[in-house]
Amino acid sequence: MSNSPAVTAIPTSLLESPSFQIERLRRRTREEVEAALGKRDLTLREHWVLACLVEADAASQSALSATLAIDASDMVRLIDQLESRGWAKRERDPKDRRRQIVAATKKGRKMHNELTEIVTAAEDRALDASTNKQLKHLRKLASAILNADRAEEAHD
Numbered sequence: 745m746s747n748s749p750a751v752t753a754i755p756t757s758l759l760e761s762p763s764f765q766i767e768r769l770r771r772r773t774r775e776e777v778e779a780a781l782g783k784r785d786l787t788l789r790e791h792w793v794l795a796c797l798v799e800a801d802a803a804s805q806s807a808l809s810a811t812l813a814i815d816a817s818d819m820v821r822l823i824d825q826l827e828s829r830g831w832a833k834r835e836r837d838p839k840d841r842r843r844q845i846v847a848a849t850k851k852g853r854k855m856h857n858e859l860t861e862i863v864t865a866a867e868d869r870a871l872d873a874s875t876n877k878q879l880k881h882l883r884k885l886a887s888a889i890l891n892a893d894r895a896e897e898a899h900d
Contacts, residue, residue, distance in 0.1 A: 772870050772871075773871065776870035777866040777870070780866035791859050793823065794848060794852055794855065796812065798852065803845070804843050804844065808823075830849060831855055832847065832852055834846050
């Protein structure tokens with residue numbers, strides 16, 4: 745006799761619910777990506793921060809927190825990790841000495857390229873049942889929703 749819970753059919757109303765669909769998709773991709781990054785003793789959130797630093801050149805810790813919706817104290821720990829690996833560096837903002845500016849190092853830029861390949865491969869594995877055309881539509885839809893979100897925030 746097994747102690748694991750019985751698997752029941754997912755109700756149709758949930759299968760048709762965008763919030764349920766997105767959550768299941770998020771969990772599936774995140775688990776695969778975290779496992780791949782975990783082999784390198786990294787987290788998805790560390791990858792996100794490094795991507796922001798590489799693609800936006802430099803940012804304040806508070807701007808990174810807002811962009812990635814990560815608590816400020818968690819952001820400090822994430823940047824500490826990147827800094828200990830030699831992938832990021834903190835500097836005082838010359839315009840406001842109270843503010844820390846964070847930038848990717850040359851080593852961090854190189855690692856970002858490697859990590860992007862790892863993340864892309866993991867996402868592809870997580871979504872292996874999908875066709876390239878379906879994934880292209882998914883990315884386009886997600887981008888449209890996120891861009892509309894940003895436009896709305898800019899008007900507030």
